């Protein structure tokens with residue numbers, strides 16, 4: 161299946177880099193929502209904006225698709241200034257996913273997903289094919305769900321439809337504003353996993369707003385930590401951010417759990433493994449691609465002090481609880497280098 165949507169004439173859009181250059185927004189009542197923000201987002205990367213409530217995250221996002229007009233500065237997508245584009249045309253090249261999805265209640269799932277392709281004048285057959293393809297991609301069988309209305313879906317399913325709709329016309333850029341926050345914790349985890357799976361298949365330059373640090377760490381290639389007026393406090397990979405908070409604000413923001421959270425962004429050190437026998441008889445096993453969190457979790461679940469690490473050729477070594485601590489310490493040194 162061609163999940164990129166690049167099968168039809170004129171449908172091809174590669175992911176595009178985004179640059180925010182001294183971006184500013186002062187609302188008419190004088191509120192300075194965004195003081196001056198500069199940020200570069202690489203093509204195909206997921207950047208997460210995170211920060212306290214009211215710090216300007218949504219304002220930044222909504223300036224990128226011109227739902228809000230900037231008061232100053234520039235936004236460049238693929239080198240072209242966003243403010244030079246027609247806002248309606250622009251929005252057709254940008255997928256937008258919001259908290260409560262905003263599906264049209266009186267339209268079927270099929271019609272909702274086909275919204276932008278219809279506006280772009282695609283023929284019916286092509287729209288139908290693309291809709292089926294996307295529904296499958298987000299894990300909803302078209303036979304079962306295409307004819308339903310939004311009120312006949314669960315919150316998580318609605319979110320999936322919203323995501324399919326955002327991807328329908330193969331946008332260059334995806335903007336996601338708290339996309340999973342209206343969903344219960346279990347479905348939220350599932351949707352996050354789904355997002356990770358999808359983004360491996362469809363690489364879109366994505367800006368995702370959240371106030372959930374776990375989510376930021378799980379989904380972001382890079383995280384921008386903002387304080388009031390969208391002041392950039394640190395822009396770093398999840399591993400760097402947790403190992404080396406750039407200042408007191410970020411240190412307070414990531415909080416005391418950052419040591420634990422680092423487990424989930426640090427891979428098992430293949431070079432630092434012990435002989436397999438040191439794990440002891442019946443030790444739990446984890447794949448070499450696992451993180452320290454998964455390895456440590458397997459130890460705790462089995463009540464053991466070590467795991468056997470396996471790759472496709474078989475067992476490649478043992479990792480103990482003490483090794484986990486050493487690996488974390490050396491990963492912190494690496495990320496400082």
Ligand SMILES: Nc1ncnc2c1ncn2[C@@H]1O[C@H](COP(=O)(O)OP(=O)(O)OP(=O)(O)O)[C@@H](O)[C@H]1O
Pocket residue numbers: 187188189191192193211212213214215216217218219220371
């Ligand atoms: N239309 C508006 N007029 C005046 N002030 C506004 C307007 N919209 C938002 N603001 C203010 O701008 C600031 C930034 O709001 P914004 O919604 O961008 O923050 P946020 O970081 O996304 O917040 P949250 O995490 O709570 O959703 C806030 O102080 C908010 O009150």
